[in-house]
Amino acid sequence: xxxxxxxxxxxxxxxxxxxxxxxxxxxxxxxxxxxxxxxxxxxxxxxxxxxxxxxxxxxxxxxxxxxxxxxxxxxxxxxxxxxxxxxxxxxxxxxxxxxxxxxxxxxxxxxxxxxxxxxxxxxxxxxxxxxxxxxxxxxxxxxxxxxxxxxxxxxxxxxxxxxxxxxxxxxxxxxxxxxxxxxxxxxxxxxxxxxxxxxxxxxxxxxxxxxxxxxxxxxxxxxxxxxxxxxxxxxxxxxxxxxxxxxxxxxxxxxxxxxxxxxxxxxxxxxxxxxxxxxxxxxxxxxxxxxxxxxxxxxxxxxxxxxxxxxxxxxxx
Amino acid sequence: xxxxxxxxxxxxxxxxxxxxxxxxxxxxxxxxxxxxxxxxxxxxxxxxxxxxxxxxxxxxxxxxxxxxxxxxxxxxxxxxxxxxxxxxxxxxxxxxxxxxxxxxxxxxxxxxxxxxxxxxxxxxxxxxxxxxxxxxxxxxxxxxxxxxxxxxxxxxxxxxxxxxxxxxxxxxxxxxxxxxxxxxxxxxxxxxxxxxxxxxxxxxxxxxxxxxxxxxxxxxxxxxx
Numbered sequence: 394x395x396x397x398x399x400x401x402x403x404x405x406x407x408x409x410x411x412x413x414x415x416x417x418x419x420x421x422x423x424x425x426x427x428x429x430x431x432x433x434x435x436x437x438x439x440x441x442x443x444x445x446x447x448x449x450x451x452x453x454x455x456x457x458x459x460x461x462x463x464x465x466x467x468x469x470x471x472x473x474x475x476x477x478x479x480x481x482x483x484x485x486x487x488x489x490x491x492x493x494x495x496x497x498x499x500x501x502x503x504x505x506x507x508x509x510x511x512x513x514x515x516x517x518x519x520x521x522x523x524x525x526x527x528x529x530x531x532x533x534x535x536x537x538x539x540x541x542x543x544x545x546x547x548x549x550x551x552x553x554x555x556x557x558x559x560x561x562x563x564x565x566x567x568x569x570x571x572x573x574x575x576x577x578x579x580x581x582x583x584x585x586x587x588x589x590x591x592x593x594x595x596x597x598x599x600x601x602x603x604x605x606x607x608x609x610x611x612x613x614x615x616x617x618x619x620x621x622x623x624x625x626x627x628x629x630x631x632x633x634x635x636x637x638x639x640x641x642x643x644x645x646x647x648x649x650x651x652x653x654x655x656x657x658x659x660x661x662x663x664x665x666x667x668x669x670x671x672x673x674x675x676x677x678x679x680x681x682x683x684x685x686x687x688x689x690x691x692x693x694x695x696x697x698x699x700x701x702x703x704x705x706x707x708x709x710x
Numbered sequence: 711x712x713x714x715x716x717x718x719x720x721x722x723x724x725x726x727x728x729x730x731x732x733x734x735x736x737x738x739x740x741x742x743x744x745x746x747x748x749x750x751x752x753x754x755x756x757x758x759x760x761x762x763x764x765x766x767x768x769x770x771x772x773x774x775x776x777x778x779x780x781x782x783x784x785x786x787x788x789x790x791x792x793x794x795x796x797x798x799x800x801x802x803x804x805x806x807x808x809x810x811x812x813x814x815x816x817x818x819x820x821x822x823x824x825x826x827x828x829x830x831x832x833x834x835x836x837x838x839x840x841x842x843x844x845x846x847x848x849x850x851x852x853x854x855x856x857x858x859x860x861x862x863x864x865x866x867x868x869x870x871x872x873x874x875x876x877x878x879x880x881x882x883x884x885x886x887x888x889x890x891x892x893x894x895x896x897x898x899x900x901x902x903x904x905x906x907x908x909x910x911x912x913x914x915x916x917x918x919x920x921x922x923x924x925x926x927x928x929x930x931x932x933x934x935x
């Protein structure tokens with residue numbers, strides 16, 4: 394049996410192909426717009442380009458929105474593939490089935506951030522009277538388009554190389570003792586997690602965009618390790634279950650979607666104001682309050698599991 | 711003061727296709743604030759197309775459309791909608807009212823987007839209904855009105871946002887002579903209110919109106935001198 398016969402993968406790849414086709418049409422028009430755009434002109438060509446601009450925006454609004462939803466479907470698909478891939482008990486086994494899995498996942502996450510950035514710049518551009526951010530937003534999309542094509546190629550390679558006869562390693566690996574970077578301990582990690590969180594909240598309040606960008610970048614990794622290697626233990630209520638994916642499953646009430654979702658949303662909104670200002674010069678400090686809101690939500694859920702377990706058992710894992 | 715400046719406007723439908731149609735050719739018009747202008751011409755002469763461009767309902771194929779120092783031809787869609795909402799009152803040949811609603815509700819409709827208090831909305835609606843002389847029918851459903859009353863309701867709706875510009879496309883085409891004359895008399899009211907009015911029509915009754923400042927004759931998408 395081929396992995397490509399799995400319903401989820403067929404649906405996923407079919408949607409990816411359609412989106413890529415639509416984005417290719419948009420990209421063709423973007424090249425034309427980037428070459429000939431002159432907003433001050435009132436010629437037939439400029440009006441034609443302005444119409445094309447609406448076509449491109451409509452296509453991209455749709456495809457970017459679907460792409461973000463498709464990311465969730467991808468995660469769901471990985472979970473369901475665990476039943477097909479021998480040895481896999483959750484997405485950890487499927488992602489780790491070959492060397493491309495983590496790369497695909499990381500690239501997808503980066504693309505979601507990139508497309509989100511494009512989405513925000515596009516919104517700014519369409520609400521201004523003279524399309525002031527048109528060129529930067531299309532240069533950004535052209536760069537993302539190359540990544541999107543690479544992502545699709547990588548997905549094909551990844552799915553083609555998932556072994557269906559040889560058992561993969563799954564939580565047998567993550568169940569082992571934690572491999573934290575630089576030999577850090579769990580205690581140190583959780584202290585850094587809360588310190589960084591508080592720093593981000595303070596910096597967001599003070600609207601220190603560069604500092605909050607850097608702290609959020611750090612928090613991306615610290616958050617990942619803290620949730621996987623510390624809070625995860627209290628979610629699974631097992632001292633050696635260090636998996637970032639199992640919490641996405643029904644057994645854990647899909648809580649992982651909220652924890653990871655809020656974490657990434659918080660980091661995203663924290664990083665955007667500085668990047669948007671660099672690209673467009675626009676002030677989007679208002680996004681920082683969304684950053685604080687989502688990060689606090691994610692941390693509250695994590696802390697709840699930890700406190701709840703400790704209050705019930707009086708034991709630290 | 712110039713309210714509207716149209717410079718070298720062209721409108722081509724299905725451009726670069728075999729069935730391309732050049733609806734407007736090199737239109738140049740300047741309209742003063744408070745001026746009442748009649749666009750005259752037979753069907754297909756380009757009056758309605760020109761009116762839809764002035765109203766920001768569509769965009770030209772080339773040329774500039776400056777309204778209150780802003781080139782509306784180049785506005786993004788979201789700002790075009792705002793322009794239509796705040797600056798333009800439309801009166802259509804077929805009224806385009808919501809038949810299931812009362813006169814008052816129809817006139818209220820444009821204000822629903824404006825975050826005003828109920829008291830303020832009611833004041834504005836009553837003022838518009840009074841100007842259009844339809845206040846006595848405010849509770850009545852639009853479907854129960856006569857043609858003339860529907861047109862007065864449409865006028866009240868066009869005025870309720872207090873727009874500086876009123877555009878009317880064949881406003882008397884569905885009215886009898888009596889009601890047509892009532893509409894033409896309404897032009898005096900528009901003038902008194904300081905509105906800039908552009909009416910596209912081929913109704914000869916408009917020639918009786920004293921409020922009209924200028925006639926622009928159109929033929930085959932061009933202005934005839």
